[in-house]
Amino acid sequence: GNSVTQMEGPVTLSEEAFLTINCTYTATGYPSLFWYVQYPGEGLQLLLKATKADDKGSNKGFEATYRKETTSFHLEKGSVQVSDSAVYFCALSFGNEKLTFGTGTRLTIIP
Amino acid sequence: DAGITQSPRHKVTETGTPVTLRCHQTENHRYMYWYRQDPGHGLRLIHYSYGVKDTDKGEVSDGYSVSRSKTEDFLLTLESATSSQTSVYFCAIRKRGVTSTDTQYFGPGTRLTVL
Numbered sequence: 001g002n003s004v005t006q007m008e009g010p011v012t013l014s015e016e017a018f019l020t021i022n023c024t025y026t027a028t029g030y031p032s033l034f035w036y037v038q039y040p041g042e043g044l045q046l047l048l049k050a051t052k053a054d055d056k057g058s059n060k061g062f063e064a065t066y067r068k069e070t071t072s073f074h075l076e077k078g079s080v081q082v083s084d085s086a087v088y089f090c091a092l093s094f095g096n097e098k099l100t101f102g103t104g105t106r107l108t109i110i111p
Numbered sequence: 112d113a114g115i116t117q118s119p120r121h122k123v124t125e126t127g128t129p130v131t132l133r134c135h136q137t138e139n140h141r142y143m144y145w146y147r148q149d150p151g152h153g154l155r156l157i158h159y160s161y162g163v164k165d166t167d168k169g170e171v172s173d174g175y176s177v178s179r180s181k182t183e184d185f186l187l188t189l190e191s192a193t194s195s196q197t198s199v200y201f202c203a204i205r206k207r208g209v210t211s212t213d214t215q216y217f218g219p220g221t222r223l224t225v226l
Binding site: 004034036042043044045046049089093095098099101102103104 | 144151152153154155156159169201203213214215216217218219220
């Protein structure tokens with residue numbers, strides 16, 4: 001079946017540091033890929049998405065590139081802020097099917 | 112904001128009691144979903160609906176039932192709650208993409224504690 005693997009957390013960084021959260025997937029075919037973010041006490045918000053190989057999703061300074069050859073969709077940001085502290089989920093889906101989520105990575109940014 | 116509300120937002124109940132959670136949407140989306148979120152598991156699909164009275168099971172459906180009598184409401188029922196159903200429950204809708212893939216949007220969640 002389909003699956004998503006994210007890097008283990010928690011991740012703690014200083015403000016203005018560079019962020020990478022790794023995400024790889026296993027699937028038959030070429031799914032759409034997503035990053036969702038969950039701020040404390042809130043629901044999940046779509047952060048960015050990509051639908052085909054080499055697509056780059058971007059939003060709020062975050063970027064992720066759909067890499068078919070490595071089945072990866074790593075999340076990056078050049079300079080993190082305290083307000084980026086949240087849990088980040090990588091997910092995939094095929095067309096009309098359900099989302100398959102990774103287990104989430106908790107990110108804490110220290111001033 | 113996809114116009115999704117969930118009620119109640121918090122609930123504490125006892126083992127063996129029935130519980131119903133409500134998801135309400137204001138945009139007439141056809142597809143609606145119920146997920147549960149647990150540490151170490153991410154979100155897992157419980158049930159989903161693809162129209163009024165049309166529902167299907169997800170990967171963790173045991174102990175749960177759903178109903179959708181109106182487009183805007185999707186109910187999740189725990190017939191006899193157990194402690195293993197203590198979790199945070201999220202409802203989601205699926206928006207059709209005009210130029211890109213369909214995307215799911217989530218409600219604020221319901222925190223359920225079964226004692």
